[in-house]
Amino acid sequence: MGTVSNFPYRVVTDDVHGPLVSVLKFFLWVLSLVYLLAVTLAVWLYRSGILKQHRLPCRVVSVGNITVGGTGKTPLVIKLAQIYKQNKLKPVILTRGYMGRGITGHNKQSDEVTMLREILPDVPVLSGADRIRNAEEFLENNQADVFILDDGFQHWRLARDLDIVAIDATNPWGNGRLLPRGILREPLYALRRADLLILTKTDLGAPPIASIRQRLKDIGCRQPVVETVHKPAGLTDLKTGTPRELRIIAGQTVCALCSLGAPAAFAATLTRSGARIQKAFNFADHYVYNVTDIRSILEHCRRNHIGIVITTQKDAVKLADLRDEFQKARDVRLFSLHVELTFRDDTGENAFLKRILDLS
Known part of the structure; x- marks a missing residue:
């Protein structure tokens, strides 16, 4: 079985070429102009007060991005929640959640929501499209000190006290074009709205970090820029649920399996952990696996x-209904890799802590 590629994503990131693709890219460029007009109008309506922002009775910290795909936003949300808990605060996560259908055909809870609830069992995770209503209903019978608004940079309807934007250092702005011709959700100058910029995966970055910082300065960003890495923290044997140390994959030939917006970063992390990847099965972001997929992987x-x-960890949640297939394959072990967000230096960590804890 070959890798399941996301053809539309490959088109907008200029990974495929040809006469017909060029025609398609032209139409996508025209649509991106319409999209730019819509985004610009929406921002202006909210900033001018014509459209009203809703303010919750407690602090709101937004974690978002300016591109589609995997920027490493989820580990940042987890880190925030853990820091607030360590400081005796009550965080609550507000997420839209991506719903899919499992192999039974029934609606399944978002893999990201499930993962957040497993990693943060003592932090409420509210999932649903209307995040304002979810927060208000929660506050009717519960207390919260801070709401963490997941994927909130473009959620202009909800006022926030702190806007954090994650930028993937391995692919910070794609080809520099807006959706649907590129992967930008807003023009780059929109980053000036953010209060704090987090560069993720800086140890894997293809562009030099200095060039990313310079680009941010060129577009007028003056807020703190903090460098982070996604540090491998361990493994879980998904057949037994047993935690395992990273050293057991050092020098081993493995297959990688994921459905991420940025699969190359996952592969690079495995390689840095000492694994030798014989084949990477990269499925489209938010892909829902089926029995045929797993059997083909096992046969390979x-x-x-x-x-x-x-x-x-996200894919481990989606594979839960299919673990019987792996259980039958006694000669193939299935592990999930745990990563955690860490800071490259004390200066960046101190700037981050000061900003997120000083919300007065």
Whole structure:
């Protein structure tokens, strides 16, 4: 089985070429002009007060991005919640959640929501499109010190006290074009609205960090820019639920399995952990796996004498209904890789802590 590619994503990131693709890109460029007009109008309506922002009775910290795809926003949300808990505050996460259908055909809870609830069992995670209503209903019978608004940079309807934007250092702005011709959700100058910029995966970045910082200065960004890395923290044997140390994959030939917006970063993290990737099964972002997918992967492992498949924590949630297939394959082990967001230096960490804890 070949890798399941996301053709539309490959088009907008200029990974595919050809006469017909060029025509398609032209139409996407025209649509991006319409999109720019809509985004510009929406921002102006809210900033001018014609459209009213709703303010909750407690603090709101937004964590968002300016591109589609995997920027590393989820580890940042987890880090925030953990820091607030450590400081005796009551955080609540507001997320829209991406719903899909499992192999039974029934609606499933978002894999990201499930993962957040597993990692943060003592932090309420409210999932749903109307995040304002979810927050207000929660406050009717519960207390909260701070709401963490997941994917909130473009959620202009809800006022926030702090706007944090995650920027993927491995692919900070794609080809520099707006949706649907590129991966930008807003023009780059919109980053000036943010209070804090977080560069993620800086240890894997292809562009030099200095060039990213210079670009931010060129567009007028004067807020703190904090560098972070996604540090591998361990493994879980998904057949037994047993935690395992990273060293067991060092020097091992493995297959990687994920459905992420940025699969290359996952592969790079595995490689830095000492694994040798024989094949990466990269599915489209938010893909819902089926039995045929898993059986094909396992057959590839048997043919090539691969005894380990490694996936992400998010994908581990989506694979829960399919673990019986792996249980039958006694010669193939399935692990999920845990990563945590860490800071590259004390200066960045101190700037981050000061900004998120000083919301008065």
